[in-house]
Amino acid sequence: MSNMDMLCSPQSSNVDLPTSPTAAPSSTAVSSKPRGQPSITPRRFTRFFTPITTRSTTGSKSSKRLKDITKNAVNQVKFTGFHDLPRFETPRKKRKILPTPESSPVQPLDSSPLRPLDYHVPSNLSHRIDYDFDDSDIEEEDEDEEAEEEKHFPAPITRLRDFGTSGRILQRSFGGARGVGRGRINDHCVPDWHAQTADYYTRPEDCHNYRGQALPFCVARCNTNSLVAIGDEEGGVRLIDSAYADNSFSQHHVSFKPHHNAIMDLAFSSDDYLFASASGDQTSRIVDMHTQQTRYVMHSHTSSVKQVRFQPGNDSIVATSSRDGSVMIWDLRCRGQDAPVVDYAVSFEPGNSMVNSARRANTVTYASSVNSMRDAHGLQQESRRSDISVTALSFLSDSRSHLLLTATEANASVKLWDLRGKYTSRRNGPSVPVSSTREPEAHFKHRQFGISSLALSGDGSRFYALCRDSTVYAYSTNHLIMGSAPEYEPSSNTQASKWFRPRQGLSGNGPLYGFRHPMFKSTSFYVKSALRPATSSHPEMLAVGSREGCAVLFPTDEAFLKKKSPQPSSGTSTPIIEQDGASGPRSRTGSAAKLEDTSLPIYNQGTALIRAHGRSEVTGLAWSTEGELVTLGDDFTARCWRDNDRNAAKGMRICGEGQGARWGWGWADVEGYDEEEG
Template identity: 55%
Template sequence: MPEDCHQFSSPSLPFCTASCNTNTLVAIGDEDGSITLLESAKDGKPPFTQAHISFRTHSNAVMDLAFSSDDLLLSTASGDQTAHVIDMQTQRTKYVMAGHMSSVKQVCFQPNNDNVIATSSRDGTVQLWDLRCKGSEGAIQDLRIPLEPGLSSRGISDQHKVTYATVYNTIAGAHTDRQPLGTSQNAANTTRDVSLKGENPARRGDVSITALSFLPAGRSHLLLTASEASTCVKLWDIRSRPSRRGPAVAVSTTKQPDSHSRHRHFGINSIALSGDGARLYALSRDSTVYAYSTNHLILGTAPEFSATSSRHRYGSESKEGLGPLYGFRHPKFHATSFYVKMSLRKPVGDKPEMLAVGSSDGCPVLFPTDETFLKLARSDPRDDDEDATPASTPPTHRPAPEDPQAASPPPA
């Protein structure tokens, strides 16, 4: 419908979106570093076709957005290597998180604690910030863009003081391959890294962290991360500090899908947790959304899942979790770019939970997460091709690795 479409007046491409938790506003970040708020309610004022408010807070593209639980703060991740925390009542930057050495890809608040923020970057690190910690004072310049007709489109420059937040924990090289030098896998990574034109030589060995998410309240000391390198999801205990004796070690790492181990690896674009926290969904570059059981992220005893247990030590050995239970596919769903993302709609009233997935073809696809809709489907013989990646079965049956099956939603 025309009234459901917003046409941006500037040529800047929208890169990311985030919905408010307490109202119907939606924030959109673009490649110019600006943020636009739209009213998504059907009879809202102003209508969706018009911007509610717009302001510029970064000098480079806004890669990710996240609202605090009360929507009073908006955290942003940007290609200018910083993340900001914006006071939404004034649309001014309140905190600057400047610690990464490359583009900041993701940002998220810890559940039930809007003072703790996690950021991930193309430099391969995950950084944890606590806004309650004392930081340094500095100045920053924001650009406010008036929306009223007749006013200057150049905006109003607004310089004010901000707090530069302090990192209290860093996970360096979270998904970097730890294999010894000289292995075939390391050689392949080196070839890929050298081919990245314009990349800072100091950053060529880094593996970009493309997705991160805290587990729900009660387990929010656990952080999930995924990368461009493989379809492995890692689980970290943020209460632990890295050991000086060696690199950080995750609490656990999920297995690769069987077909990825046989053929080649695909990275993960984004991850999302179901409303009840029982399922983890990972959007892979093989054009599949894989579903994991949260309780299967660690095999055997898992004291880290208890909020009252002793913290995991990074120097200890990483445990192994299970691979995906099943996967979602559709003929019109193609994730050929890391800009293809996914979002989960929580159940409201008579509306069930749904996964909304973008596509490189410009055709969004909706998947129902209710597992009663899943049906068994034998994998296609073409899955033996190099680029084929069959999903596993629904949780009612786990086949042997030699007998992969796929689950797909019913036809519309």
């Protein structure tokens, strides 16, 4: 019998060869008559050499996967000899070998059909072998993969960080929607305003404790580093580093005592070489920061000094305001009077606190004032109120640094002064400012409230007045003077043009809008405000204190403010209402309740920083150069708030009160913000 007959004999058809298709089982009895060679038709030829997956018409998941891995002319192994035949390793489960015309090896002539072929798959060709998987096995594997996919939880969706107005303008330039309105650009890519305030938190190590020694009164930041200075009620000053580090804020670096009474306000020069302080001992001092020694004493006020400010761009000009109702301008370049003074070096170490450890005579310069506005906010028809306290000062920006803003405890009118003018003396009546703002309409209908703090925006276009009616009013600096200003007209007399004498005060516009918050209560003039200018990494932010034991943050980006058309004022009185918008159904009650100014939009878009100071009043605030917020509380502590870890603030909001996880922490209170993020 020839080899070809042996391959076609019935005996050889019973051998399960890797290169031959499996014979279909027959239900009839096997005949002893030799079977002839079957005829080869085109249909049989096509069915024999076509893989099963290409002939499958089912749309099952397993068949689609088999169709992808058993494509024709993909898995090919070229036969180069019997010794190079691949070895098919037996898989874990029984699988049928799918032959292809070029990949099926030809048996040699001397091989026996009963001898199993010993194939070896080279490592570089093993990935090219094609197998015919059973549908049942693949379905089991699919079920296992689906079960594993069900156990995998996708990562939660987090909000994008707000990169400020400049970042949104850049995004809009790459295809975002853009609309140009009248006099401004309407930003359609504005995210949720909570994104600017929700990440603030404070840790237990971000607390500086005075331990009942002296109550902190005021705080000011350095302009060239991350240090902040805190003044207390006993005349001491401590310098603390607000940079992010373990226990860096809990320890002070430098401490000294320039006054013997409470320090009401602090200010640094532009290069941080000089340090100005306003005290209840009726003096203001200029201290050299290299030696912590007093260089200048400004002693002309007859009552406690409330605020002190350096003129922007000129560290030799200093402005002070006092409880006696006067504002005085000092020039440190002018010749003063030298006199000896006794300084006390006080140790702040435990056990030796507030003890005079050294006493030495020193010579200081008593500066003389170059200009003064006596009875700056007094009313001529009310001569009995000639000593109205001037509680707030603020210079305008560098290009208009000769203009000074002042506010008082008597009303909500802000006055504008030009330091180039020569104002009247006290015996001739109160000084007349260049201009004054109009009070809010509600103050005329109910009662007047004073202003405790002024804050100027970074670009100088807005200034914010913290009023004792628990409202922060926003004003436009470009509209302080309305109508003509005869004082600024050129004069033919060159000598008279050097010092103009204001003849009448011009009335300016009132506030543009106001900020309120349920947790913002301003009941004393110790509550202050602080504004962080916009930088490449931080947007502009306004922070205010409150008697409710928290500070409140207000984003000042006017793109967040919803438009509200002014309503005509009616004769009927309506209570003030507030909500997360310009108006709403929530009425205000208490001592600060008043009539609503229907022409003034009020916005409640603020975030409270809670739990850090307990229930004590938060008074002084300051922003560091790196964007941290330092707050002072009546619980004898100073706190540093940071926004560099989003998960820290979020974790404090959702962790609950169990196991003391919130002990010593504080966080931004944004109700519902975390649920929307998930």
